[in-house]
Amino acid sequence: MATGETGFDDVTYDLISVQYHSLKAGHDYGQYVRDARNAGKEDIAAFFEKIMAEDSERARQCHEFLRELGPGTDNTAPQQGS
Secondary structure (H helix, E strand, O other), X not given: OOEOOOOOEHHHHHHHHHHHHHHHHHHHHHHHHHHHHHXXXXXXXXXXXXXXXXXXXXHHHHHHHHHHHXXXXXXXXXXXXX
């Protein structure tokens, strides 16, 4: 399995990256929902809630894939000497 510059295999790195960005975006979207509600824009708040839920599901799915790759294949720890 190819190992990138981080020492993690590419698939593990990619999943961690998508999971991180999905969780970060979900956190940010919470503020966007509040901003839209404060402006009286319920339709926009609902839009932000929808994409927040989509990112939450994306992060959950990444977590499941990472669990499947798990310690048995040692894809969740940096690889030595690669």
